[in-house]
Amino acid sequence: DNLQFRTADANGRQRWLExxxxxTKDRQGDTIGLRGVARDITVLKQIELALRDSDERYWRLFESTPQPMFVYDEETLTFLAVNKAAIRTYGYDREEFLSMTVEDIRSTEETPALMIKTPTDIDEPLISSPWRHRRKDNSIIYVEMTSHPVAFKGSTARLVIANDVSERKLLDEKQLSLHASLQQSAMEWRQTFNAIDFPVLIVDLEGHIKRLNQAAEEIAGLDAELVAGCDIADLENSQPWKKASELIKSIRDNDGSSAAEVKDETNGKTWAITLYLIQEFGSVGERAILIAQDITKRTELEASLRQGEMMSLLGSLVAGVAHEVRNPLFGISSILDAFETRFSDRTEYLRYTDVLRDEVGRLTVLMEELLEYGKPFKGDFYKLSVDEVITKSLRSCLPAAEVAQVSLVNKIKDPVPKLMVDRRRLSKVFVNLIENAIQHSPSGATVSVEACEVHESQQRWIDCSVKDCGPGILDEDKPKIFEPFFSKRRGGTGLGLAIAERIMGEHGGKLIAGNNPVAGACMTARFPLPPEEEIVDG
Known part of the structure; x- marks a missing residue:
């Protein structure tokens, strides 16, 4: 054991002894005494106290420095000491700092600045450029650092002085960001300009093209470099350029804007042309923005809507006529019944009464279909499974199939999602399609019903197809197959498919006429599916 203590010598001077x-043990190993050696360690103790006093002065200087300072181990990168300025700047207390490494304060986007070594490994100060450091609250500061190699408690370490240059760095970054933002905005403007899918041009009031987007290049058939500076009237002797040239000449007289629609008779396209005068355009002179939109589909849709309205009025008229005819028809049928009863023994009248009965039956079916076609849409929708409606429709058509010696097959295996439908009206669709397939199928043939999910125009649909084995649909008949009273079958009213198409339109769907790959027609009732989260499986 070692024991150090302070005492006074004979002259009264303070001495340190150790x-x-x-x-001391005997032969059996038992302790029988103690031996002691005393030595004077006064000089060693004075050196130790001087070193301690020097360390205290160093640490007072270290703590009082207004700049953040810290010491870290070069091998483990752990913090060995930090001053108050570092605690204040980074937000960690001393205990937290001493449990961390230098990697914990650097931003994840940066290379660890403190791990950079001098290229010659000479123990000299190392100055590094501004680096991103992360404070305790996750905010970022920028620091310039100077590091010095030091020996600290037996470890190879570095003393780091950090200078907070956040304000200067943020100002520099703001300027760079503004410059980059301007460049990005210019690029985005060019990309947006070219991404517009209809022609957009910037022209002066003399009709010279200054800039045009990619869609305009494609319509003009020339590259932008070749078109720039040309007169818009020189592009092509066709629309929309001819009309655009006329609008440019008259824009001053139209309060800075002009618009017109024009049809190109060569290709059937309809164009909506709009011209806006740019009032302030720097020192480059007056210019205008020319927009040419292909509205062919819109005009066709408007025509289709007008046709639909006309057909709706026609349906109402036809339904009214059918209603008025049905009462006299009922009277004729009643008189025919009475005539057959009164003269049942007169067989010579049978050929006339049979013909009258067939014609009255045909007129009755026609009136019922006219009433169905003219029936107003009420929108009594309920959620149910389409395959349930198909099953009941097949069952309703069985008698007609047996008479025609045609087999009906339901090939729908998987459940069809429930949809909002009008049960009675939708049943009429499938009955009409199945009966139409039976009428066009030869004896011994099969009429099948299938269902599948399809994707078209970013929309999910359910296709319910009725397929027959008949002669199929001629290409020249497809455009008018859904027109009222169009029929190629002897005795047909031509209203069955027209009624089915109208009901499908009421359901937001469509009826598609086509042919099977091998033989026979395929009539498809296509229903829109709601988003997946709204579907309730049946």
Missing amino acids: IVTSP
Whole structure:
């Protein structure tokens, strides 16, 4: 054991002594006494106290420095000491700092600045450029650092002085960001300009093209470099350029804007042309923005809507006529019944009464279909499974199939999602399609019904197809197959498919006429599916 203590010598001077003791043992190993050696360590103790006093002065200087300072181990990168300025700047307390490494304060986007070494490994100060450091609250500061190699408690370490340059760095970054933002905006403007899918041009009031987007290039058939500076009237002697040239000449007289629609008779396209005068355009002179939109589909849709309205009025008229005819028809049928009863024994009248009965039956079916076609849409929708409606429709058509010696097959295996439908009206669709397939199928043939999910125009649909084995649909008949009273079958009213198409339109769907790959027609009732989260499986 070692024991150090302070005492006074004979002259009264303070001395430091160290006594080292060890046990004395006999041959059996038992302790029988102690031996001690005393030595004077006053000089060593004075050196130790001087060093301690020097360390205290160093650490007072270290703590009082207004700049963040810290010492870290070069091997483990752990913090060995931090001053108050570092605690204040980074937001960690001393205990937290001493449990961390230098990697914990650097931003994840940066290379660890403190791990950079001098290229010659000479123990000299190392100055590094501004780096991003992360504070305790996750905010970022920028620091310039100077590091010095030091020996610290037996470890190879570095003393780091950090200078906070956040304000200067943020100002520089703001300027760079503004410059980049301007460049990005210009690029985005060019990309947006070219992404517009209809022609957009910037022209002066003399009709010279200054800039045009990619869609305009494609319509003009020339590259932008070749078109720039040309007169718009020189592009082509066709629309929309001819009309655009006329609008440019008259824009001053139209309060800075002009618009017109024009049809190109060569290709059937309809164009909506709009011209806006740009009032302030720097020192480059007056210019205008020319927009040419292909509205062919819109005009066709408007025509289709007008046709639909006309057909709706026609349906109402036809339904009214059918209603008025049905009462006299009922009277004729009643008189025919009475005539057959009165003259049942007169067989010579049978050929006339049979013909009258067939014609009255045909007129009755026609009136019922006219009433169905003219029936107004009420929108009594309920959620149910389409395959349930198909099953009941097949069952309703069985008698007609047996008479025609045609087999009906339901090939729908998987459940069809429930949709909002009008049960009675939708049943009429499938009955009409199945009966139409039976009428066009030869004896011994099969009429099948299938269902599948399809994707078209970013929309999910359910296709319910009725397929027959008949002669199929001629290409020249497809455009008019859904027109009222169009029929190629002897005795047909031509209203069955027209009624089915109208009901499908009421359901937001469509009826598609086509042919099977091998033989026979395929009539498809296509229903829109709601988003998946709204579907309730049946």
